[in-house]
Amino acid sequence: MIRFERVTKRYADGTLAVDDLSLECADGEITVLVGTSGCGKTTSLRMINRLVDPTSGTIRVAGKDVTKSDPAELRRTMGYVIQQGGLFPHRTVIDNIATVPRLLGASRAKARGRAYEMLTLVGLSEPMGKRYPYQLSGGQQQRVGVARALAADPPVLLMDEPFSAVDPVVRSELQQELQRLQAQLHKTIVFVTHDVDEAVKLGDKIAVMQVGGHLVQFDTPERILARPENAFVESFVGTDRGIRWLSFFAAKGLRLHVPATVETTTSAEDARRIAREAGTGWLLALDADRHPLGWLEVATLNGGASIELAGLRSLGHTFKPDDDSLRAALDATVLSPAGVAVAVDDRGVVVGVADHEEVTRAIRAASGRA
Amino acid sequence: MKPGGLTFHFHKVSDWAWLTGHIGYFWQLSRTHLYIALVSVAIGLLLALLVGCLAARIPTTHPPILAVTTVLYAWPSLAAFAFLLSITGPSDTTVIIPLSAYAFALLVRSVTEGINNVPDDVRIAATAMGYRSMRRLLTIELPAAVPVIIAGLRVATVSSISLATVASLIGVSTLGQLFVAGENTDFLTEIIAGVVIVAMWALVFDGLLLLSGRMLTPWARRVS
Numbered sequence: 001m002i003r004f005e006r007v008t009k010r011y012a013d014g015t016l017a018v019d020d021l022s023l024e025c026a027d028g029e030i031t032v033l034v035g036t037s038g039c040g041k042t043t044s045l046r047m048i049n050r051l052v053d054p055t056s057g058t059i060r061v062a063g064k065d066v067t068k069s070d071p072a073e074l075r076r077t078m079g080y081v082i083q084q085g086g087l088f089p090h091r092t093v094i095d096n097i098a099t100v101p102r103l104l105g106a107s108r109a110k111a112r113g114r115a116y117e118m119l120t121l122v123g124l125s126e127p128m129g130k131r132y133p134y135q136l137s138g139g140q141q142q143r144v145g146v147a148r149a150l151a152a153d154p155p156v157l158l159m160d161e162p163f164s165a166v167d168p169v170v171r172s173e174l175q176q177e178l179q180r181l182q183a184q185l186h187k188t189i190v191f192v193t194h195d196v197d198e199a200v201k202l203g204d205k206i207a208v209m210q211v212g213g214h215l216v217q218f219d220t221p222e223r224i225l226a227r228p229e230n231a232f233v234e235s236f237v238g239t240d241r242g243i244r245w246l247s248f249f250a251a252k253g254l255r256l257h258v259p260a261t262v263e264t265t266t267s268a269e270d271a272r273r274i275a276r277e278a279g280t281g282w283l284l285a286l287d288a289d290r291h292p293l294g295w296l297e298v299a300t301l302n303g304g305a306s307i308e309l310a311g312l313r314s315l316g317h318t319f320k321p322d323d324d325s326l327r328a329a330l331d332a333t334v335l336s337p338a339g340v341a342v343a344v345d346d347r348g349v350v351v352g353v354a355d356h357e358e359v360t361r362a363i364r365a366a367s368g369r370a
Numbered sequence: 371m372k373p374g375g376l377t378f379h380f381h382k383v384s385d386w387a388w389l390t391g392h393i394g395y396f397w398q399l400s401r402t403h404l405y406i407a408l409v410s411v412a413i414g415l416l417l418a419l420l421v422g423c424l425a426a427r428i429p430t431t432h433p434p435i436l437a438v439t440t441v442l443y444a445w446p447s448l449a450a451f452a453f454l455l456s457i458t459g460p461s462d463t464t465v466i467i468p469l470s471a472y473a474f475a476l477l478v479r480s481v482t483e484g485i486n487n488v489p490d491d492v493r494i495a496a497t498a499m500g501y502r503s504m505r506r507l508l509t510i511e512l513p514a515a516v517p518v519i520i521a522g523l524r525v526a527t528v529s530s531i532s533l534a535t536v537a538s539l540i541g542v543s544t545l546g547q548l549f550v551a552g553e554n555t556d557f558l559t560e561i562i563a564g565v566v567i568v569a570m571w572a573l574v575f576d577g578l579l580l581l582s583g584r585m586l587t588p589w590a591r592r593v594s
Contacts, residue, residue, distance in 0.1 A: 049498055076500035086495025090513045090589045103500050132589035148499075158498075 001027050002048060002156065002188060007057030009043050009213070017043040018213035021057070025205075027155075028186040032203035034193055036236070040213030041192045045158055048190060049078045061156065076100055079149025079157040079187075083165050085141035087133040093144050094119065094129035100152040111151075118147035123177060139170035143177070150185070157187045164193065175201055196237050200225065200244060208233050222248045226367075246327035249366040251319055254329060254359065256343055256352025259284045264293070268301045282338035285312050290349045292318060295338045313337040318344045321351065326366060330359050385559040396545075396567055402462075403544035404571060407534040410466050411527050414473025421474075422481025423507055432482065443475035447533060451540050465537040465544075472533065473526040480522025484515025517590045520583035524576050531572045535564070545571075 002025040009018040018040040025031035033041040046052040047059055050071040059066045066074060079100075087096050097115035102108070119129050122143040133141060142162055149157055163171045175198065182189065193199055199206050200221040207218045210232055217229035225245035228234040234241070260278035262271050262285050275283055275298040285293040294312030301311075316335025319328040321343045332341030333356050340355045354362075425432045450468035458464045488511045496510045497503075535546030548564030551557070 051494065051498060072500045072502045074500075075498055078498075080495065080498035082491055082495060082498075084489070084491040086489075086491040086498075088492060088496070088510055088514070090510075090516070090587065092589075099499050134589065145495075 001025065001060075001062065002031075002190065003058075003060045004044070004047075005058045005060065007044070007047065007054045007059060009040070009047065009052060010055045016213055018047070018054070021213065021215050023207055023215060023218060025188060025190050027188050029204035030182060030189040030191055030202050032191045032193060032199040032206045033209060034196060034199040034203075034206055034236075035209035036194060036211060038211050039209040041194075041209050042160055043213070044209075045160055045190055045192050048156070048158055049075045049080060076103055076152060077154050077156065079146075079152075079154045081142070081145045081149045081157070081159045081162040083161040085133070085138075085145045087141055087144055087148070089133050091132075092129065093124075093131050093133070093136070096133065096144060097129075097148045097151050099148055100154075104152055114151055115147070118151050119144075121150070121181070122147040137170075138166045139174060142166060142174055146178070146181070150181075150187075155188055157189045159189060159191045161192055161194070163198065164195070171198075178202065197244070200247070208236060243327060243330070246330060246363065246366075247325040249326040249363075251321045251324045251326055251329040251343075251362075253365065254321060254326075254343070254354045254362050256321065256354055257358070259340070259342070259350070259353040261286050261350075262296060263288065271296065271301060272298060282340070284338075284340075284342065284350065284353065286350060292342050292344065292348075292350050295336070297337070315342055318342045318348075320344060320346065322346075326359065326363055329354060330363070333359050385557075388559055389563060392563075396548075396563070399543055399545045399547055400567065400571065402542070403534050403537075403546075403568075404531070406462055406465050406469065406537060406542070406544060407527070407530040408575075410469030410534075411473045411523070411530045413466070413470040414475075414477050414526060414530075415523065417470070417474045418477035418481050419512075422478050422485065423512070425478075425482045426485040426511065427503065427507065435478065435482070439475040439478050442471050445471070447472070447536055448539070451536070455540055460541040462542060464540060465534065465542050469530050469533055473530055476526045476529070477519070477522050480519050481515065484518030484522075485511050487518060488514045516587050517583065520579060520586070524579045524583075527575050527579060528572045531568060531575065535568060 004021045004023040007018055007021045008016070010016050021040075021044060023031075033044055035041050043052055047054050048061065048066065050066055050069075053067060087093075088099070091099075094112055094115045097118050098106075098108075098111035101111035101114050106114070116126060116129060119126065124140065124143055124147070128136075128140070133144070136144065145162065149159075163174045166174065179202065191199075191202060203221050205218065206221050206224050208216045208224065208229075210216050217224060217233050222245065224233065225237060225241045225248075228237060228241070237244070260274055260280055260283050262274060262283045264285065264287065266274075271283060275281065281298050283296040283298060285296050287293055292315055294315055296312055314337070316337070317332055319332045319341055321329075322345075329341050329343075333339055333354065336342070340353045341359065342350060343352050343354065345351050421435060425435045445468075447468055450471075451464060454464045454467055458467070485507075492514065493506070493511065496506045501510065534544045535549060537544045538546030538550045545564050545568050548560050548567070552560030552564065
């Protein structure tokens with residue numbers, strides 16, 4: 001456990017970077033420090049491995065005051081990942097990863113062996129180990145950064161905006177990768193970001209900090225989104241925090257309906273009849289394996305013998321009731337031309353549909369429970 | 371122009387018989403010349419590494435060090451020779467001391483600039499990994515500064531090879547001897563031979579440094 005006890009950092013020029021911070025980062029959890037620039041989140045992180053020393057107060061790691069440890073030795077017990085990767089340009093990927101084991105006295109061969117394990121762990125191939133940092137993409141550099149931080153198997157991992165400099169698609173991949181690693185390794189992670197979405201996605205607990213180094217709220221992501229402590233947190237988490245909050249509720253609670261469906265071979269006449277009987281203007285078109293193809297608007301059918309595939313409207317996207325949240329289900333209803341979200345199983349086979357009303361009902365039920 | 375005049379002129383510019391007859395002499399002058407030029411660069415580099423590292427470790431020493439090296443570099447070489455002649459006499463040392471000082475003045479900038487150019491995130495990452503400052507300097511910052519240092523070393527080497535010719539003015543026989551003797555006897559071939567040989571050595575060592583720089587820093591090469 002990492003514990004901040006009334007920690008204050010005031011710089012020589014009088015700037016108050018961190019103001020009387022008390023915080024506990026639980027073992028095996030991801031604690032996210034989030035806030036705008038200048039809120040003291042990076043300074044707080046750097047006080048843990050003594051890149052910065054506090055002006056007053058104490059930081060304890062596993063009960064021990066960090067200022068009582070030798071800085072270099074302390075740092076070797078904590079992984080550190082930064083935004084630009086900070087890889088050593090003159091060393092190969094594998095030797096970058098082997099850094100801390102080498103500092104701890106492992107032989108070159110042993111350290112490299114360990115480094116290759118780490119390389120695989122973060123999803124890079126072995127030949128990548130012989131490359132130099134400049135030969136890697138931004139996302140690969142960050143993966144190497146994570147591998148290097150983990151190489152000596154430290155109990156603590158400090159991450160300072162590690163995914164901020166990569167594009168959104170890669171960022172999302174790296175976030176999932178971190179979640180996968182964490183499920184396997186259970187490190188005590190302190191993660192700094194300015195991105196609320198990232199904080200909500202990764203954090204077990206989130207500490208929202210405000211300029212001047214104040215901790216405003218320290219809570220689970222659900223509660224921060226549902227009950228922001230004050231106007232600052234509310235504005236910081238954004239106007240669509242309600243929608244984000246829905247990502248904490250499983251779509252499993254939706255009562256799915258059986259949709260009126262047609263196949264590509266159905267005749268236009270039959271389609272009109274099916275729609276009339278179901279009392280709907282929209283039919284879900286399926287292929288032979290019951291995978292959804294798109295929505296058919298009955299009003300646009302003009303006589304013909306069979307349904308024209310070209311006349312189908314896009315599904316928007318589908319959702320999986322077992323894995324996805326109400327946020328995904330709501331999004332699917334909004335994007336659906338029929339106003340109806342299509343639920344599929346892992347094989348992509350339609351298991352039912354949910355309309356606006358049903359999604360709204362589920363949201364009401366969920367928020368009532370929260 | 372009369373053909374005879376041209377022949378005479380051509381004869382003065384390139385007296386092939388004289389050239390081929392003096393290859394041993396050129397080689398002998400080259401050896402002294404290169405010895406003086408390269409030893410000076412080596413001494414300059416060694417001092418520059420020591421002082422450059424000091425400047426990087428203790429930032430307050432940086433401005434005074436740069437000021438001193440600027441003064442060193444601005445010092446006219448002939449004045450340096452004249453002054454040193456009275457102490458060390460017409461010896462290699464008299465030449466090597468000012469040439470080392472010039473190389474040092476050039477290279478100390480390369481070393482400090484190279485170290486300062488190491489990205490901050492690399493330095494912070496190294497510290498956060500648990501490097502102590504001396505080890506970080508020697509195993510991370512200095513190696514990462516090698517491309518800048520090599521670039522400086524190329525300039526210093528070429529300039530040192532060129533400057534070593536001046537030594538002949540105080541009686542130390544470098545390739546500059548060819549200029550002095552050619553001038554005295556009004557023999558153009560000898561002067562041109564001197565220029566060409568000095569330029570050739572400068573190119574050879576510049577090329578060698580370029581190549582060894584590439585071999586030392588495969589990590590800095592950009593794929594084209």
